[in-house]
Amino acid sequence: MKRTDQSPPRSFLRFFRWFCHPELRNYIEGDLVELYRERLMTSGKRKADWQFVFDVVLLFRPSIIRPMQPSHSFNQFTMFRNYFKVGVRNILKYKVFSFINVFGLAVAMSLCMLIVLMLAEQKSYDQFHEKKERIYRILSDREHSKAPSATTPFPLPMALITNYPAVEEVTQLTRGVGGDATYNQRVVQMRGYFADASFFRVFGYALAKGNKNVALSAPNSMVITAAYARQLFGDDDPVGKTVDFTNRGLPNVGDGEGGEATPWGSFTVTGVIADVPYKSHLKFDVLVSSSSMKVLYDSKKLADLRDDWKFNYSSYTYVVLAANKSAEDLEAALTDLTWRKKENLDGLKGFKLSAQKLTGITPGILVSNEPTQRLPMMVYYFLWFLAAVVMISACLNYTNLSTARALSRAKEIGVRKVTGAYRSNLVYQFLSESVLTALLALVLATLLIVFMRPAVTGLWINQYLNFDLQGNVPVYLVFVAFALFVGMLAGIYPALHLSKAQPVKALKNSEGSRSGKMGLRKVLSVSQFVISLFFITTAILIYNQFRHYLEFEYGFSAENVVNIPLQGNDHHKVANAFAMVPGVVDVSASDIVPSTGTENGMSIRIAGTEDEYKKFGVLQTDEHFTGNLGISIVAGENLPAEDTAAGDFILVNEAAVKALGYTNPNEMVGQVLDPGWGGSTLRVIGVIKDFRFTTPANGDGIGPLAIRNNPSSFSFVNVKIAQGDLSGTVQQLEKAWKRVDPVHAFKYEFYDDQLASVYRGFLDVVTILGFIAFLAIVIACLGLLGMTTYAAETRKKEVGIRKVLGAGDLGIALLLSRTFLKILAIAIFIGAPLSYAVNNLWLQKLPNRVDFGFGTVFVSVLILLALGLLTIGSQTLRASRSNPVKVLKSDG
Template sequence: MIKNYLKIAWRNLMKNKGYSIINIGGLALGMAVTLIIGLWVHDELSHNNYFKKKDRIAQIFQSQTFNGQVGTGPAIPRPLEFTLREGYGDNFKHLVMASWTTPLYLNYGEKSLSKEGNYMQEGAPDMLDLNILRGEKDGLRKINGIMLSKSVADALFGEEEPIGKVVKVNSQFDAEVTAVYEDIPVNNSFNDLQFILPWEKYLTLFEWIKNAEDQWGNNSFQLFAEIPENSTMGQVTATIEDVKKNESGDEAEFEPKLFLLPMKDWYLRSSFQNGQQVGGRIKYVWLFAIIGAFVLLLACINFMNLSTARSEKRAKEVGIRKSIGSQRSQIINQFLSESFLVTLFAFILAVIMVLLLLDGFNDLARKEIVFPWQNGFFWLISIAFVLLTSLLAGSYPALYLSSFKPVDVLKGTLATGKYAGLPRKILVVLQFTVSVAFIIGTVIVMQQINHAKNRPVGYDAEGLVQVPVMSTDFEGKYELMRSEFIKSGAVVEMSASSAPTTQIWSNRGGFTWDGKPDSFQEDIAWTEVTPEYAKSLNLKILEGRDFNREFASDSNAVLINETAKKYMGLTNPVGTFIKDEDIEDPFPPMKIIGVVQDMIAQSPYEPVKQGVYAFDKYGNQSFYNLRLNPDRSASENIAIIENVFTTHFPDIPFQYDFVDTEYGEKFASEERIGTLSAIFTALAILISCLGLFGLTSYVAEQRKKEIGVRKVLGASVFNVWNMLSKDFLKLVVISCFIAIPIAYYVMNGWLQDYPYRVLLEWWIFLLAVVGAMAITILTVSFQAIKAASANPIKSLRTE
């Protein structure tokens, strides 16, 4: 019986090839989009699956209140470790202090690499359950040891045995390779952990880290934890949340609260507003999951619409089947079999599409998704997916067509009635409601990105290059390198800074100044710079003056930005003295000598943070900022700079970044979302248009005799086009009225996550309406004009 059903279904598909192509093609396109989105969603949700203990690993976060606003982050003070170990040790299986991930230079023989890694306490390899390929898991016990990822070990040693080899680190010290571990896959935290150095070594390298042992206000470290199996994150958080408040003395005024952020939340739910966890990337997962579901729904609607639209052609078949004894259930099974065959063909075509498009999608989404050929669960889900889709797409046509009465059909008295086409109209409205909502959403996403992109950056990023100089080799070499770079002709100005141009690395408090309110809790971005900083960035001085090498007093001078002037409540800031209460006398107060234009160093979607630029008198330099010669090409300038660099630092790999490229990375996530949304919107519209094209073909075929009569009576091509088009345009207008309030509500909520955001303007919604109507007219017009231009004799001769 099933074989017979499938054979008849195949004959019907072959008999109506145009209809079959539209049906299978539209459904395949919808399924391909859903498959790609499904693979992307799975990849997002499987983040950190590499770590077997991810449900028990957490990072210690803290929230602090500044002037009524709660800020949350992972930076913690060093003494917190001792307090947790001594008073709350039973709540943890591991406590691991760590530095921030930073690039260091690794040298072996003539090979020199710049790789990223961390200083971590010895429990880190066990907590993360690293896969040790060579050496021992307790490789951090040796203060002069280093653990390397396999890729770094291969790059440094090739075929040599790495264990026991000595690597020079940052030209500061030698480290013996104690272990080689498997590279952590890309779709995981710590995937950039290319080496691990002992925490005890970190403590010996920098005086400020030693001094931080009892400084509760110095939030410069990370602390990771693993909780016991018989405990929960909530229980441990409840136990430790007030620890810092109780122990930190003066810090208690900021009302600090500690909590554990589980590893499973690091990637998808790491956003906080005013101390509350508000999600994060998970919103994009839900967004695309919903888009995938709707795109598949649109494809299924096409199938239902086209199947029911052809009901009159299949009506006699149903009537004959019923008259010779077929049960309604058998007819339902027949149509469901056709639906299954169409869905199966569509799925096979969809898989082919996914295989062809996956590499491009990976490039666009910055993923490394592979098609799960060997994943049995995927194929189980796929089978269920095909069955569910065939049931969803074929259920309505099957129930509708099987309900015809054979007597009415065979007598030719099948009355479709005034409302017979209502279900199809409802489905068309639903299709275009989704499409119009997608159009509005995509336009608003793109507008928000462009709104932030067009925001004044505050400095000239074009032709500005930054070079990392975080090695002892660079100490005391700034003046020499500045002279050499400028002498080369490739650089017109150069400065050094303690942080990159596009980031804030240090936030400080404890300042006083005349007029500061007693209860004011300051939180200021702190960057140390050389005197040429403003010149190298083309940073505009709005009040006062820039640093001047000729003035010895400028060693205790600072520049502030516009936001800091307002934040500190200073009407005439130039000449005001700032005192750092955390530093004892006789350290002199710092004098404000100028106000610079605000520059965006954090997210371009957020307000500029109040910042202070202090004269760098201790050589606290992390980056050289080079302004390239505009009279030469960038490639020529870089080649000259590299030659100068390698002449003075032959054992250090030359690295650089264009600041405008680094700044552009701040838009990368939103741009990817916007681009993907635009693509999926275009595909949703295409699917809707395929359905509309098929329906128009059916209507034109159904009314061809009416069109012939109208033309004989003098109707023009425009009259016939208007007759066939206006019904569909009415449905699209109804869709617009439904889609606009839905899109407004959803996108207005989405924009609330951005303090610096675009306004929802009326023209966006008008554009979507006009666009939808234009698409409808173009889709309908082809068949409408074709029908209107046909010779009426051909349609009337058949009577």
């Protein structure tokens, strides 16, 4: 009945009728309704409704509540115990179907659980800080930048703490600390930051030795980790001891080798960070007091950025929000600050600052200049999407096989309904079976995780992400809840579908009731194979792209070239020592290794013009570099040998000639260029042939490039080795290295291997997608196996009669396979164009992409067909070869 405006709130009236004692209900309800109508007339409907609700709540007391029935809970327990027993019996009775369901769900659940472990581990970062809920990292952004930057201008902390009460505390970490610490002829390589005295007031790192209130106050003081304290001092107390530090500009992220070694002087160890496995987005071996920077400024060993608001690439800023302030107050302060700076300073167009919560950094949004490598949240969204697709496919298997078994369970359903079972009882029965199946799958999935974990932690990319994938109690509780959810999700449709059967029709159990068309089951099976075909196509395509990058033509000769980090040594000494080694063809030097992921740039225009600056790539090399890598000079001459004027000459590539508006390389020779940094002008001495100096995944074309002879920036020597005994020559190079530098270990990489290693991440993606494709096709084939097994079982009498009448094995196999072959055909018809279209979308955005046509899709189709036909044929051929006498005798 439709509720009128004169009626009290219906939900609370029902609640009252449910809990009130039957003997009191009519009397109390009459008084409640009468009182409600009086209030309706005097106070209005809104107030009357609220007072009615209040009255109902007050009436909910022991003297009015209906008496509890002690036997009810016992009956409930007995009922659920019965559900459990029947569920176990059905699982054991239909062993093949149960195995397919349990194994399929376990495989899919293990993938989901693996992602949960990854996400849980990432969420555990930065949880040890006492003020974690009030700590924010400040991000900066500039116009046209692809992502915000984790670094900020150097003067920012002072401006925040001085002018904005929303900030209780602020600390700053400045990059650039990375080199060799020496104590009693013991040398240890350390990387870290300049940190101010407020570092330990913001973050929760504990000191095993030293006073954290003053540890970073005095100039030329440093705090080191316990692991590095043991390396330098052994069992001695490090506090108060002095080390000599030579900085090489080693980066905090990655394996970069820095540049020229610069002695920074002596530093006193004032603290040792406790040897606790801190999980933090910050990784460091040493913290040098920020007050030490003034000495380095004065000695010109460090760039002075104290008043530079335009340079925002070297410092990280963290603030503690005042206890009575909100994140909105901090954002308002940052907005006000940027507005004031843009008003007073040129060159800050589009510049803005924003706040990022400390606990939201890992994982979080995609940010540039991160202090450590990590997976952004969007990667987890993508992984969740893939896992959800596989999980849904496994649930479809359960739904498919359960509805297919409706005929075999028809008598059970009919008997239960005739003996008084309600539909809700049957729904609970079937849901209990699906939940039980999911819990069994959870046990198997946990075992699968044990084998999958080493494969994930062994991926190349994990050396940067540091996953250990160890679970804890909350994670295991999530697993159990997830299994219950999967059981409900997989079983809800079969439960509703099977429980709606009418008793009379169910008890007839006629063969004619079996539909000739598969309907929903066909749609579910087709969906699974469409998904499988898509994953197979994607995995093959990414593998082809990986191979394409490995075989890419860079335009220079990397064969038999060994790149050796200088580790702060003078490149002349190292080059001269290597040149004396038999088997060495040539030796050159450079600041970076081209095409391996590290890139430097600058802005250039023709001097004396008002043209816009063009963005150039920059290589710092000696005069031997182009010849060593087989890069030809098309106009002019090579860089001059090192002297006082060598740095004023540059080589440019053919792309630079076009970028600056020239058509003939000879016209470029002699031109004077204006570098955007405001330094001295550069004269073009020659033009080289274009070669790939960035990774092929970075862009389609070859950009403008300038090469300059600047020895102070050299970090590598490039040694060309003659064909022959490569390992023997490398051993001789190591001996020569030890004569020049007996302290640092000899490190080297063949250039070919370095170019290939750039795409190890690609190989990881191929591995992950290939594994997911394998899971998807296994689950789909398991479902098909179950369907064909069931079809063969239900039609065994028909097969026996046909064989008695003379039908051949092949004909019967084709008859049983017809429906499933149609499923494969429809899946290919839908999945092939879909796989091509979707994969082509992302491929078009990839630089230097591989050719992608229907040939790749055709290979995927063949793989799908082979697996599908193998699955179908294994059961239909077995059924067709059965003995008709035994079949008909057992059926009778």
